[in-house]
Amino acid sequence: MLDKKLIFFGGKGGVGKTTLSSALSLLLSQRNRRTLLISTDPAHSLSDVFGLKPAKGTVKVNDRLEYLEIDPYEVIKEHIERALESIESFVSPETFSWIKEAFHNVEHTPGAEEAAVLERLSKVILENLDSFDHFVVDTAPTGHTLNMLRTVGRVGNWLEELLKRRREAGRFKEAGGLNPRDEKVLEILRERKERFARFSEILFSKRTLFVPVLIPEKLPIMETERLVAELKRLNLNLEYIFVNKVLPPETTDSFLLMRKEQERRYMKDIKEKFSHLRLIEVPMKERDVEGIDTLKEIATELGRRLGA
Numbered sequence: 001m002l003d004k005k006l007i008f009f010g011g012k013g014g015v016g017k018t019t020l021s022s023a024l025s026l027l028l029s030q031r032n033r034r035t036l037l038i039s040t041d042p043a044h045s046l047s048d049v050f051g052l053k054p055a056k057g058t059v060k061v062n063d064r065l066e067y068l069e070i071d072p073y074e075v076i077k078e079h080i081e082r083a084l085e086s087i088e089s090f091v092s093p094e095t096f097s098w099i100k101e102a103f104h105n106v107e108h109t110p111g112a113e114e115a116a117v118l119e120r121l122s123k124v125i126l127e128n129l130d131s132f133d134h135f136v137v138d139t140a141p142t143g144h145t146l147n148m149l150r151t152v153g154r155v156g157n158w159l160e161e162l163l164k165r166r167r168e169a170g171r172f173k174e175a176g177g178l179n180p181r182d183e184k185v186l187e188i189l190r191e192r193k194e195r196f197a198r199f200s201e202i203l204f205s206k207r208t209l210f211v212p213v214l215i216p217e218k219l220p221i222m223e224t225e226r227l228v229a230e231l232k233r234l235n236l237n238l239e240y241i242f243v244n245k246v247l248p249p250e251t252t253d254s255f256l257l258m259r260k261e262q263e264r265r266y267m268k269d270i271k272e273k274f275s276h277l278r279l280i281e282v283p284m285k286e287r288d289v290e291g292i293d294t295l296k297e298i299a300t301e302l303g304r305r306l307g308a
């Protein structure tokens, strides 16, 4: 895992994506690797896990580990404000107030959030590519994340189409071609298209790893099957699967023995269904994983199991 530039953690709600992405990031930093942990889940919890104050920008955990919580609504708002600023000067006040309302409605259209997260994620990663050895991404529950990954291709095609139309529109204009404003728009579109192309190149390469996380229970297994199938269809690189909250083997308690028996069946199921992936088991702790000390314990467990 030490050779991967970009490591995504995905899976059903509550299975341990935040915990394990944080623990892995800590482990990498302990191995002298400069690591940036990024959360794309609007319901952020990295600050709770590390026991630090939430912040807008990056937060430093140690000399080699920082984390960043992307707020999609903040990104959408920034975009809208920038677009409105450039429009205000050349439309009437009535038209402007109509446009403003229309723009603010976009804030909540399906897909806007995922597109905004992707925009910020690609920017942060590409701008800091040389400053960090690893980018670990703690994603939102399955559906959101898959939508975001599907958006990569869609945004690329959409920008291509938009650029084509702009160029054609320019051709029909009187001699002199595009005016400076159109040129500027074209330039922004070109820059964005190029950025998405560069990001896609990393995303769909072997330098990127997508790690599904699940717990040994029926519904998470079913959801992970669908997630893995979709990630494969998208051509994303899968090598490992993390099974979290595995009960300790030594127990005499009758209730826990029954749970353990059920777990054994699900573990067998997981091994069969995901036999092409390397299975990493993470034990269930006595308590919730909060604060750097418990996180360090999980990081040590991960290090042992990964042989890192």
Ligand SMILES: Nc1ncnc2c1ncn2[C@@H]1O[C@H](COP(=O)(O)OP(=O)(O)OP(=O)(O)O)[C@@H](O)[C@H]1O
Pocket (backbone or CB within 6 Å): 012, 013, 014, 015, 016, 017, 018, 019, 020, 041, 045, 140, 141, 244, 245, 246, 282, 283, 284, 285, 286, 287, 288, 289, 290
């Ligand atoms: N190995 C573990 N042992 C004990 N508790 C754990 C373990 N892993 C995670 N937890 C606890 O389970 C809860 C859910 O974990 P976490 O927040 O990491 O899941 P998540 O997949 O990120 O959830 P969400 O989908 O809501 O973002 C947390 O309270 C966490 O402390």
Ligand SMILES: [Mg+2]
Pocket (backbone or CB within 6 Å): 017, 018, 019, 041, 045, 138, 139
């Ligand atoms: Mg989480």
